[in-house]
Amino acid sequence: MSAATQETAVRTGAVTRVFIYGLLIVFALFYLMPLFVMLANSLKPLSEITGGNMMALPQAWTIEPWQKAWSSAQIGVEPTGLRPYFLNSILMVVPAVAISTIFGALNGYVLTKWRFRGDSILFGLLLFSCFIPFQIVLIPMAMILGKLGLAGSVPGLVMVHVVYGIGFTTLYYRNYYAAFPTELVRAAMIDGAGFFRIFWRIMLPVSGPITVVSVIWQFTNIWNDFLFGVSFGGQSQPMTAALNNLVQSSTGVKEYNVHFAGAILAALPTLLVYIVAGRYFVRGLMAGSVKG
Amino acid sequence: MAHGVPAADFRTRLQDWIPKLVLSPSLAAMLVFVYGFIGFTVYLSFTDSKMLPSYDWVGLENYSKLWGLSHWWTAITNLGIFAALYIVLCTGIGLALAIFLDQKIRGEGLLRPVYLYPMALSFIVTGTAWKWILDPGIGLENTMHLWGWESFHFDWIKNRDFAIYTVVIAAVWQTSGFVMAMFLAGLRGIDNEILKAAQIDGASNWKLYRRIVIPMLRPAFLSSFVILSHLAVKSYDLIIALTGGGPGRATELPATFMYSYTFTRNSMGIGAASAVIMLMTIAAIMTPYLYAELKEKS
Incomplete structure (x- = not known):
């Protein structure tokens, strides 16, 4: 060389x-x-x-x-264009990211600063759940969503993404908080500060970098998800499923230029997030998960 | 003062419970939606479920049927080819780019985001783009012909024997930059003094990297292997967008197999069995890694 x-x-x-x-x-x-x-x-x-x-x-x-x-492009049977699906994705992604990040932060805080017997086993189970192939939960999830009346709805998709996103957000916050000096938390406890007060006043103010990571990660994953969207989206399919419908439609002339415009529209939100905050993402990710 | 003590006791006891209460919704969700559902799918894989779940026990019948299907063997073989090439190429390209980018390159700040942006895209977008680029009629082959390279021939995506390699190309395009970032972070974490000492000892660049730097990147190798292999097993979207599993069944993977047997071919039992095998594959890779990771940290 x-x-x-x-x-x-x-x-x-x-x-x-x-x-x-x-x-x-x-x-x-x-x-x-x-x-x-x-x-x-x-x-x-x-x-x-x-x-x-x-x-x-x-x-x-x-x-x-x-x-x-x-x-105006034909998506499935309706000539609606991608607009309504873009809206579905926004309505799905915002609450799902917010809820899973909040839970991740609290879980990470408990698992590092309020440790109890067996907590690392619980964390191990949570961690493993990040990596399961989602095919293994597809059938029962379809049944449960049907029973709850959430099949084919945006709230149903939000629930699915929260449930399977918590593992990752917990992982990020746990690794990040593990590096935060526990002595400071102990001192605050001795001064009489409670669980939420310590979280609010001590942990949250230093959580900026990892929150950026968690939000970007969740946003990209949930926005880009196809499997859950196409399986459980029904009438409320997200952007990825709609784009696939548009591109795969077998009727009429293949309008490649429209397909590409649609593909860029589907990519735009995550690209923007990446351009604006990508630098912090890589930096935070490396600090959190890969030990150099 | 006298009744201040029991109040404090109550508060302390409450404080003991709050952390567990805070954790409990996530744990409950995990137990039901992850482990409960896994258990349910495993159970279904032992039943004669067809279009709808059924609870009639048939033992290992679905598994023996599954391993008798040529369709499943195609999916498994494809996964082997795809995963091996995907992991090796992403790791090789990622490592090479990271090492080269680490040589005080002018414009690094410009190059890094260019390498990384594909990971922000959905596999559906990646598939849409590459499907077109790889199409011999309007894509790369056509372009080369128009540019005067008349004999250029590239129709892998239409060729049963080569279509799976086009999936590799698109997937490597999407992920290799991310692997680069992991290696770059690893390289930046290496103490320069070690490198300087080795240089003073007269080690060549090649030797320096092969003997010292690359072995020190072990954690980055391990993380990227784990991430890439689990992505490979889960690959679904890219196949749907790029080839739809075709031509014929030439690019079917276990993930697409599971979906079609479960939801369109009314063989839920076999679909569940294939999902269980996918899970076992991932568990075999992840469990030792997670175990080591957790042990080291606690």
């Missing part, structure tokens, strides 16, 4: 440096290419796509595919 150099890890020969930069740029192009293709082709009229080059920029720019994807 770097035969030209012998001195240091950071001091490399010119040839090696060119090689490294070249490789890094090639990979950057690899990661960017699909986004470019989607964006460029979502702004072309369909005639330019079917006869043309996917890598070419539009000759006649148009935002019509975007309008169509948003408000």
Whole structure:
């Protein structure tokens, strides 16, 4: 690989440096290419796509595919566009993220600062639940949601995402709070501060970084979820299920430009969150879960 | 003062209970929705459930039927190919990018988000994009022809023998940047003094990385292996969006198998049995890892 150099890890020969930069740029192009293709082709009229080059920029720019994807494309049987499903996703994701994060913070606080016999077994069970393949709960969940009258509704999806999100949020907060000095909590107890007071006054003010991680993680996972959405969404399908409907519809001409506009619409919220706060996410995640 | 003491006692006792009360809704939810449901699905896998759950015990019949189905063997074989390539490629690319990015690269702040953004996308979006790029008629092959490379041929997504590899391409595109971030964090955590000492001893770059740096990245290797392998077993969305399991059944995975047997082919018992096998696969990977992780921390 770097035969030209012998001195240091950071001091490399010119040839090696060119090689490294070249490789890094090639990979950057690899990661960017699909986004470019989607964006460029979502702004072309369909005639330019079917006869043309996917890598070419539009000759006649148009935002019509975007309008169509948003408000008039055929999703399933209704020509509603993706708009109502986008709204479903928002209505689902906001409460689900908030509730699972609050529970995660409280659980993490209990599991690190109010420890009791057997708490690590409970945590182990909770942790394992993060990684189960959801196929194992699909059948009973469908039955329970039906019995509760929550099948095919946004509240049903919120419940599902809260239940299966708590494991991860608890994991994040537990690892984060474990590093917080327990002496401070003890001192506050001796001063007579109670459970919630300590949480509110001591733990919460330092919880910013891990809350960013938890919120981004939950937001991305729940927004991007497809399996639960398509299984239990019914009349209230989220954006991912609707996008899949749009793209897979077998009737009529395949409107690739509309598909791409729809795909970007589905990706936009998580991309925005990532652009705004991604840096904090990686930083916080690394502090919390991977010991370097 | 005299009646202040019992009040304090009551308060202390209450304080003892509050943490457990706070934890209890989550634990109850976990016991019902995770472990209760697992138990129920395991039970169903021993019954003759068809379109609806039935409670007639049939023993291991569903499992013997399952392992007799060529459809299931296709799914299992595909999972083997997919998981192996996905894990190896993501780890290899992630590690290489992290090491190269760690060489005081100008523009690192620009490159890192470019490598990472795919992980913010839904697999449905990734599948939609790659389905098109890989389509020989309008995608990459067509582009190469238009650019003058007439003999360029790339129709894997339409080819039964190669379609599973297109799933690997799209999945690696989505996740390798995330693995890069894990390795980069590991690299940044290594003490520079160790590296300097090794350099003074005259170790070459290659040797330095192979003998010292990469072994020190063990925790990052382990975490990424666990994350990638459980993602591989759970892969469902990407298959649905990219190939729909086809051409034919060429890209079926256990997750798509389970869904179609349970909900569209009216063989809930067999579907449940396949879900149990998926769970056992993940448990075999996760349990030792979680055990070690918890033991170390407590």
